[in-house]
Amino acid sequence: MAGIGFELKRLFKNxxxxxxxxxxxxxxxxxxxxxxxxxxxxxxxxxxxSYMNIAYRDRELFIATIVYxxxxxxxxxxxxxxVITRFIADMLYKQKHEYIxxxxxxxxxxxxxxxxxxxxxxxYRSPLPFAVKLVSYLLYMELIIVFIMMEYLxxxxxxxxxxxxxxxxxxxxxxxxxxxxxxxxxxxxxSLIFAMNIGFLIIIAIxxxxxxxxxxxxxxxxxxFLIYFEKYPSLFFIxxxxxxxxxxxxxxxxxxxxxxxxxxTYTYAPTYDVPTFYAFLSVMPSMVIFIVSVETSFYEKYRTxxxxxxxxxxxxxxxxxxxxxxxxxxxxxxxIMELQLFFTLVFIAAGFYVLPRFGLSQLSxxxxxxxxxGAYLNxxxxxxxxxxxxFENRSGALFVAVIFLLSNAGxxxxxxxxxxxxxxxxxxxxxxxxxxxxxxxxxAYLKNINYxxxxxxxxxxxxxxxxFGKMINFFASRNKA
Amino acid sequence: MKVCLLVEGSYPHVTGGVSTWVQMLLKNxxxxxxxxxxxxxxxxxxxxxxxxxxxxVTGVHEIFLDEMLKGRGSYGKRYRFSRExxxxxxxxxxxxxxxxxxxxxxxxxxxxxNEMDFxxxxxxxxxxxxxxxxxxxxxxxxxxxxxxxxxxxxLFFLLKTKIPEADLYHSAATGYAGILGAMAKFLYKKPFIxxxxxxxxxxxxEEIIKSGWAKGNFxxxxxxxxxxxxxxxxxxxxxVLTLFEKNKEIEAELGCPPEKLEIxxxxxxVKSFDEIKKMQPGKSDGYINIATITRVVPIKDxxxxxxxxNHVKNAVRNARFYIVGPFDEDEEYYRECLxxxxxxxxxxxxxxxxxxxxxxxxxLDILVLTSIxxxxxxxxxxxxxxxxxxxxxxxxxxRELLYGRxxxxxxxxxxxxxxxxEKISNAIVKLALDSKLREKMGENGYKRVTAFYTSKKCxxxxxxxxxxxxxxxxxxxxxxxxxxxxxxxxTVF
Numbered sequence: 001m002a003g004i005g006f007e008l009k010r011l012f013k014n015x016x017x018x019x020x021x022x023x024x025x026x027x028x029x030x031x032x033x034x035x036x037x038x039x040x041x042x043x044x045x046x047x048x049x050s051y052m053n054i055a056y057r058d059r060e061l062f063i064a065t066i067v068y069x070x071x072x073x074x075x076x077x078x079x080x081x082x083v084i085t086r087f088i089a090d091m092l093y094k095q096k097h098e099y100i101x102x103x104x105x106x107x108x109x110x111x112x113x114x115x116x117x118x119x120x121x122x123x124y125r126s127p128l129p130f131a132v133k134l135v136s137y138l139l140y141m142e143l144i145i146v147f148i149m150m151e152y153l154x155x156x157x158x159x160x161x162x163x164x165x166x167x168x169x170x171x172x173x174x175x176x177x178x179x180x181x182x183x184x185x186x187x188x189x190x191s192l193i194f195a196m197n198i199g200f201l202i203i204i205a206i207x208x209x210x211x212x213x214x215x216x217x218x219x220x221x222x223x224x225f226l227i228y229f230e231k232y233p234s235l236f237f238i239x240x241x242x243x244x245x246x247x248x249x250x251x252x253x254x255x256x257x258x259x260x261x262x263x264x265t266y267t268y269a270p271t272y273d274v275p276t277f278y279a280f281l282s283v284m285p286s287m288v289i290f291i292v293s294v295e296t297s298f299y300e301k302y303r304t305x306x307x308x309x310x311x312x313x314x315x316x317x318x319x320x321x322x323x324x325x326x327x328x329x330x331x332x333x334x335x336i337m338e339l340q341l342f343f344t345l346v347f348i349a350a351g352f353y354v355l356p357r358f359g360l361s362q363l364s365x366x367x368x369x370x371x372x373x374g375a376y377l378n379x380x381x382x383x384x385x386x387x388x389x390x391f392e393n394r395s396g397a398l399f400v401a402v403i404f405l406l407s408n409a410g411x412x413x414x415x416x417x418x419x420x421x422x423x424x425x426x427x428x429x430x431x432x433x434x435x436x437x438x439x440x441x442x443x444a445y446l447k448n449i450n451y452x453x454x455x456x457x458x459x460x461x462x463x464x465x466x467x468f469g470k471m472i473n474f475f476a477s478r479n480k481a
Numbered sequence: 482m483k484v485c486l487l488v489e490g491s492y493p494h495v496t497g498g499v500s501t502w503v504q505m506l507l508k509n510x511x512x513x514x515x516x517x518x519x520x521x522x523x524x525x526x527x528x529x530x531x532x533x534x535x536x537x538v539t540g541v542h543e544i545f546l547d548e549m550l551k552g553r554g555s556y557g558k559r560y561r562f563s564r565e566x567x568x569x570x571x572x573x574x575x576x577x578x579x580x581x582x583x584x585x586x587x588x589x590x591x592x593x594x595n596e597m598d599f600x601x602x603x604x605x606x607x608x609x610x611x612x613x614x615x616x617x618x619x620x621x622x623x624x625x626x627x628x629x630x631x632x633x634x635x636l637f638f639l640l641k642t643k644i645p646e647a648d649l650y651h652s653a654a655t656g657y658a659g660i661l662g663a664m665a666k667f668l669y670k671k672p673f674i675x676x677x678x679x680x681x682x683x684x685x686x687e688e689i690i691k692s693g694w695a696k697g698n699f700x701x702x703x704x705x706x707x708x709x710x711x712x713x714x715x716x717x718x719x720x721v722l723t724l725f726e727k728n729k730e731i732e733a734e735l736g737c738p739p740e741k742l743e744i745x746x747x748x749x750x751v752k753s754f755d756e757i758k759k760m761q762p763g764k765s766d767g768y769i770n771i772a773t774i775t776r777v778v779p780i781k782d783x784x785x786x787x788x789x790x791n792h793v794k795n796a797v798r799n800a801r802f803y804i805v806g807p808f809d810e811d812e813e814y815y816r817e818c819l820x821x822x823x824x825x826x827x828x829x830x831x832x833x834x835x836x837x838x839x840x841x842x843x844x845l846d847i848l849v850l851t852s853i854x855x856x857x858x859x860x861x862x863x864x865x866x867x868x869x870x871x872x873x874x875x876x877x878x879x880r881e882l883l884y885g886r887x888x889x890x891x892x893x894x895x896x897x898x899x900x901x902x903e904k905i906s907n908a909i910v911k912l913a914l915d916s917k918l919r920e921k922m923g924e925n926g927y928k929r930v931t932a933f934y935t936s937k938k939c940x941x942x943x944x945x946x947x948x949x950x951x952x953x954x955x956x957x958x959x960x961x962x963x964x965x966x967x968x969x970x971x972t973v974f
Contacts, residue, residue, distance in 0.1 A: 312621035315613050451606040454626050456556045459600045459634060460549070 034146050037166050038070050039281075041199075044174050045192060052181050058188045064266035065136045065193060067273070071250075073143035075243050076115045080107055081151050082239035086232055087225040088155050099224055101215040104152055106222035108145060115144050126265040135193040142200040149207050156214055165206040173199030234394040238401045242385065245405035246378075249412040249427045250276060256416050272423065275360060275368035282347035282372050283379040286340045290383050293332040301325035302390065309453060318450060326446045329387065337380060344376040363420060370424030377431035378404075384438035391449060392456075396441045404434040482513050482951050483539075485647035485665065489520045489658035493530040493541065498859055499653050499678050500532065502747060502939075507535045509940040513947060516645050517541040520657050524548055542645060549638040554597025560604050562592070567608055573636075574612035574629050576705025581660070581713040585667040588640045596637035600630055620698050628699050632706055640664060647671065649950050655681040655714040656707070663717035672950040674720040676745070678856040679877070680731050682711040687854070712736055720946060724857040725878035726886060745946075746878075747857050748939030751931050754866035757843040768801040768829075769913045771847045774838055774860045777808035777815050779853075782874075784821055785900050786851040791825045792906035797913045800829065803845070807835040842867045846919060847912050852876055853899055862934050865893060865926035870919045872908045874899045885929055893926030 042063060054062075084107050091099045119140055123133045153162055173195045180191035229236060253259070253269035261267050305321040307313075313321070351368055360368065381404060388397040411433075412426030445452060492503040507515055515538045521527075524545040534541065562570075569583040586592075593599045609629055617625055639657050644650075644665045650673040652662035659675050666673035685707040689695050695703050715721060715737035722745045723729045733739050771793065775781045783804065790802045808815040815832075822830055833841065838860070842848075848864045848871050855877035862882070864871055871894030873879040883894040895908040912919050 309623055311623075313623075314618060314620065315610060315622045316618070318622055448603070450610075451603055452556070454623075455601045455603070455606050457601075459554060459597050459630055460552055 034070070034074075034143060034150065037170070038066055038143075040170060041173060041196060042066055044170070045177065048174075048178070052178075054181075054188055058192075061189050061263045061266075062192050064262045064268060065139065065189070066196075067268065068266050069136065069140035069143050071247055072118070073115065073140050073147060075240070075247065076118065077111060077144050077147040078243035079236035079240035080111050081147065082235040083228050083232060084148070084151050084225060085154075086235055087228045088152065090228075092155060097215055098217060098219040099221055100152065100155075101211060101218040102220065102222045103225040104149070104211065106225060108148055109222075111144055111148060112141065116141060123265075126263070128263050128265055129187065129190070132187060132190050132193070135190055135197055138197050139193055139200070142197065142204065145204055146200065146207075149204065149211070152211055153207060156210075158210075161210060162207070165203050165210075168206060169199040169203035171199075172202050232394065234398045235389075238385065238389070238394065238397045241398070241401040241405045242382065245401065245408050245430075248405060248409040249430075252409065252412045252416060271361065271364050272367060274358075275355075275364045275424075276371050278351060278355060279347075279368050279371035279375050282344050283340065283375045285343045286336055286379045286383065289336050289339055290386075293335065297328050298325075298332050301328045306453075322446075322449060326449075329446070333380075333383070336383065340376055340379065344372055348372050363423070367424040370428045374424070374428035374431040377428070377435045381431060381434045381438050384435070384442050388438075388442060388445065391445060391452070393441075393445050393452065396445055400434060400438040400441060403437050404430060407433050482649060482947065483516065483647045484510075484513050484649045484651055484947065485516045485518055485645055485662075487518045487520075487650065487652040487658040487662050487665075489654050489656055490522060491653065492517065492519060493532045493534065494519065494521050494526040494543075496531050498747070498856060501859055502676075502678070503653060504532050504535075505748070505936050506940065506943055507538060509936070510944060510947065511535075511537050512944075513537065514539050516647055518644060518658075518661065519543050520639065520661070521545045522547065540645065544639065544642055546635050546638070549596075549634055552595070552597040552638070554595055554599075554601045556601035558598050558602040558604075560592055560599070560602060562587070562604055567604065570605075570608045571612045571615075573633065573706065573709060574609065574702070575616045576702060576709060579709050579713060581663060581717065582667065585640070585664045588664070589668050593637065593641065596634065596641050599637065600634065617698060617702075624699075628695075628702065632703060636660070636710070644668065649674070649947060651676070652714070654678065655711040656685070657710070659714035659718075660710050663714050666717050666719075672719045673717055674722065674946065674950065675714055675718045676722040677728065677732065678724060679854070680728060680735070682708045682735065683731065684854065708735070715741070719950065722946070725881045727878060727881065728856075743946075745939060745942040746934050747859060747862060748934050748936035749859060749862045749866060749930070750936050751866045751927075754839070754842075754863065757839060757867045768799050769797060769847070770801050770803065770845045771849060771909060771913070772803035772805055772841065772845045773849045773851070774805045774842070774863075775850065775852070776806045776810055777804065777818065777832070778811045779814055782851045782853050782900060783814070783818050785902055785905065786849060787818060787821050787825070787827065787830070788902045789849075789851070789905040789909065790830060791827050792902065793909045793913065794827060794829070796906075796910045800913060802827075802830045803833055803841065804831070805833045805836050805838065805841050808832055838863060842869065845869060847872065847909060848894075849905075849909060850874065850879065851899075851905060855879060857882065862930050865923075865930035865934070868920075868923035868927045870894045870912055870922035870926065872897060872905060872912065874905075882929070882934075883926075888929065888932065890928045890932070891921075891925040893922050893929060 045062065046059070084103065087103060088100055091097065091103075119137050123137055126133055128136075150162075176198055177192050177195035180186055180195060181188065184191065186194075250269065250273055253272040254267045256269065258269040258271050259267045260270060301321070301324050305318070305325045308318045308321050348369055351365070351372070355365060355368060381400065385397045385400055388394075388400070408427055408430035410426075411430045415422045415424075415426040486503065486506075488499065488503060491497055491499040493500070503517075517534075517538060517540070519541060521543060522545065524547050527543050527545065530541075563583070565580070566583045566587060569579050569581075571577075572579045573584070599605055609626065612629075613622060613625055636657070639661055642661075644661060646669055647665075648671060650662040650665045650671060652659045652673070652675040655675055655677050659681070662673045662675060665671065682704075686704045689700050689703045689707075692700075712735070715732070715735070718737075718741060720743060721732060721737050721741045722743055723732060724746050725744060729742050729744055732742055771790070773781075773783075773786055775783075777783055786804075790800075793800050794802075808818075818832075842863065845867075846869075848860070848869045850858065850861070850871065850873040852858075852874055853876065855874075857878035861871060861873065861879065865882075871883055873883060873894060873896060875896050875898060880896050883896050884892055895911070897904040897908050912922070
C-alpha cells in the first residue's frame with residue numbers, strides 16, 4: 001500500500017512535459033503560412049485581373065470564395081489541429097514515430113467527413129453553376145488538408161521546404177489562371193478557382209511526399225489519436241473557441257445592414273472585413289518574436305524548474321527556480337508588448353497613407369485603427385493562452401478562450417446596436433477585457449504553480465479509458481488475432 | 482448492550498490469534514449484541530468469512546484499504562480550516578504530538594467529504610510545504626510529496642467512513658482499528674476500550690526498518706506516524722487491555738496512562754484437552770517426538786529451528802521432528818527451509834501442512850517455538866492444556882507463560898535467546914533426555930493454564946469490563962468529559 005506513492009512518482013517522471021511545450025508555438029507559427037499564401041494569391045490575381053479585363057462581379061465572387069474557404073476551413077480544422085499537435089508531440093517524445101503519419105490519414109478522414117458535410121449543405125442551396133460550386137468546394141477541402149498537414153510539418157521545422165512548395169503552388173496557380181483565361185472560353189471564376197485547385201494540389205502532393213519520406217513506414221494505427229480527444233478534450237475547445245472568437249465580430253457584421261450578398265451564396269461586409277484583414281497583418285511580428293523568446297531565455301528557466309521537480313530538487317531550489325522563471329516570463333511578455341506596440345503604431349501610420357488608395361472609406365479607416373489596436377491586444381491574449389498551455393493549465397486557457405468568444409460577440413453586438421461611430425470598439429474592448437482576464441489567470445497560476453504542479457496530480461493514478469480508447473483496443477486486439 | 486468491535490487485518494477474513502480471541506468473545510458474551518467493523522487489506526476477501534458468525538453478531542461492516550484506489554478527486558479547493566487544525570495536520574507529517582480532536586473534527590463536521598479532494602487541495606499543499614520546511618528541508622521535495630500522500634491516504638480514507646453507532650467501542654488493536662475507535666468515542670461520546678495483542682507501533686517500527694519501500698529519512702516519518710496514531714488511541718481509550726506484564730510495561734513506557742492499563746490474558750478451553758493429555762507418546766514407538774505448531778513464515782524463524790533440530794539429532798538419535806502448520810503463505814521461505822534440510826542431511830523431519838492441532842499434540846513429547854516476535858501464543862496455552870513442556874525464545878509473553886509471575890507453579894519449559902541455535906538445541910536435548918523433567922514441566926504448565934488462562938476467565942474479565950462501561954455506569958463520566966470538551970471548543974473559536 002505504501003508502494004503506491006512511489007509508483008505514482010515514476011509515472012509523474014515519465015510525463016512528456018517538455019515535449020509538448022514548443023509544439024504549440026510552432027503550430028501557431030506555421031498557421032500563418034496558409035494565411036500569407038491566400039493573401040499573396042488574392043493580391044496576385046487582383047493585380048493581373050486589371051490586365052485581364054475581369055469583370056468586377058467575377059472578381060468579387062472570386063475573392064468571396066477564397067475568403068469563405070479560408071475562414072471556414074480554419075474554424076473547422078482549428079480544434080482538431082490543437083489536439084493533433086499534442087498527439088504528435090507526445091509520439092515524438094515517446095519515440096513512436098511510426099504512429100505519426102497514420103494519424104494524419106486518420107484525422108483527415110474524420111475532418112473531411114465533418115467539413116465535407118458542412119460544405120455540401122452550404123453549397124446545396126447556392127444558385128451558382130455546378131462547376132463553380134464544385135471547384136469552390138474543392139478549394140475549401142484542400143485548405144483544410146493544408147491546415148492539418150501544417151501541424152505535421154511544424155514538427156519537422158524545415159520551413160524552407162514549406163516555402164518552396166508554396167511558391168511552386170502559387171506559380172502554378174498564377175500561370176494556369178493566365179492560360180485558362182487567355183486560351184480557353186471557360187467561365188472566369190471557374191478558371192481562377194480551378195487554377196488554385198491545381199496549385200494547392202501541387203502543394204499538398206509535395207508536402208505529403210516529404211512527410212512520407214520523413215516519417216517512413218507507418219504503423220497501421222490510424223485512429224489512436226482519438227484517445228487524445230478523451231484525454232485532452234479542452235484542447236479542442238480552446239482552439240475552436242478562440243478561432244471562432246476571432247471571426248465572431250465579422251459574422252455579426254455580415255448579418256447587419258453592412259452585409260453584401262455575392263452570387264446569392266456568400267454574404268460579407270467589406271466595410272468591416274477589409275480593414276480587419278489589413279489590421280491583422282500587423283501582428284505577424286509578435287508570433288515570430290514570441291517563438292524566439294520561448295526558444296531562448298524562457299525555455300531554459302522552464303526546463304530548470306521542471307527538472308528540479310522531476311529530479312531531486314529540494315523546495316527552496318524549486319521555489320527559486322519558480323521565481324526566476326516567472327521573472328523571465330513577465331519580462332519576455334513586456335518585451336513582446338513593447339515591440340509589437342511599435343509595429344502596430346507603424347502599421348497604423350502606414351495605413352493612414354496607403355489604405356485610402358486601396359479605396360477604404362473613412363468609416364473603414366476608423367475601423368482599421370481600432371481593430372489594429374485590438375489585434376495588438378488580441379495577439380497577446382493568444383500568447384498568454386499558449387503560455388497557459390505550456391504549464392498544462394488547460395482549464396485556464398479554455399476560460400480565456402470562452403471569455404474572448406463571448407465578449408467579442410457580445411460587445412460587437414452592442415456596438416452594432418449603438419452607432420457607427422464606435423464600430424470596431426467591440427473587438428477592441430473584448431480584446432482588452434480578455435487580455436486582462438488572461439493576465440490575471442496567468443499571474444494567479446504562476447504564483448501557485450508549485451501547488452498546481454503537485455496537487456493536480458491525482459492521488460491514485462488511473463489511466464482513463466474512454467469509448468475511443470476501448471474501441472481502439474478492441475480493434476487492435478482483433479487485428480492481432 | 483450494543484458493542485462495536487473494531488478489528489484490523491484479522492476477523493473474520495484471516496485466521497490467527499486475534500481472530501480466535503474475537504470468536505471466543507462473541508460466542509461467550511451472548512448477553513451483548515455485536516457489530517463487527519473489520520478493516521481488511523484487499524477487497525477480494527469481501528464476504529469471504531473464515532468463521533461462522535455467532536447469532537449475537539448483528540452486522541459486519543467490511544472496509545478494505547484497496548477500495549481507496551477507486552477514489553477520485555478534483556484540485557483547486559481551499560478549505561476553511563482553523564489554524565489548530567492545520568497545525569495538527571502538519572504534526573501528522575512531522576511526527577510531533579497530534580491533538581486528534583482537531584483531526585477528527587475535520588471529518589465529524591464533514592469538512593473533508595472526499596479525502597482525495599483534500600489531498601489535491603491548496604491547504605494540503607501549504608501544510609505539506611510548511612512541514613517540509615520545518616523538518617525535511619534537505620530531502621527531494623517530489624519524493625517527500627508522494628510519500629506524505631501515500632502515508633496519509635489510508636488513514637483519511639478510513640476516518641471518512643461512517644462508523645456504526647453503539648454503546649461501547651472495542652478495538653482489537655491500536656492502529657487503524659484503534660484510531661477509528663477513538664474517533665467513534667469523539668463522535669458519539671461513548672466509552673472506548675482497546676485490547677492490544679502485540680504492540681502495534683513497535684511491530685510497525687520493526688517492519689518499516691526492514692522494509693524496502695521506505696527509504697532513509699522517510700523511515701522515521703512513517704514510524705513516527707504510527708506512534709502518533711497509537712499515542713492518540715492510548716489518549717482516547719478508557720481502558721487499555723493487554724495480555725501480559727511485559728507489554729503492559731512497554732505500553733506505559735509509550736505514554737499510555739498506567740491507570741488505564743489492565744492485563745487480561747488469553748484463554749483456552751482446557752477441558753477440551755482432557756482426552757489428549759492422557760496419551761503417553763514417547764513410550765509407544767521408541768521415538769522422542771519434537772514439534773513446533775506454527776505457520777511456516779520468516780517471523781517464526783523456522784530456519785533456526787531446523788538448525789537446532791540438526792544439533793539435537795546428533796545428540797538424540799531417536800528424535801523425530803514435526804513442523805505442524807500451513808506452509809503455503811510464503812512458499813519461497815518454505816522452499817528455502819526444504820533446501821536447508823537437504824543440505825544438512827537432517828533425517829526424520831516432516832512438514833505436516835495445515836493440520837488439526839489436537840490430533841497431533843497428544844503424540845508429542847516436546848514443543849518448540851523459535852519466533853522472533855510473539856504476543857501471547859495460543860499454542861503454548863494449548864500445549865500446557867495437553868501437559869507438554871516447551872522450549873521457546875524469549876519474546877512477547879513467552880517467559881511469563883513458561884516461568885510464571887511468582888505463582889508458585891514452577892517452570893513449564895525452558896526459555897532461550899532468539900536465534901541462538903546452541904542454547905535452543907541444548908534445551909531441547911536436556912528435555913529429550915529427561916522424561917521426569919518433561920513430565921514435571923508438563924504438569925506445571927497444566928496447573929498454570931488451569932489457574933490463569935482459561936477462556937472462562939478471559940470471558941469473565943471482559944464481561945466485568947463491559948459491564949463497567951454499560952450505559953448507566955458510564956453516563957455520569959460522560960457528562961464531565963463533555964464539559965471538558967466544550968471548554969476546549971470555547972478556547973478554539
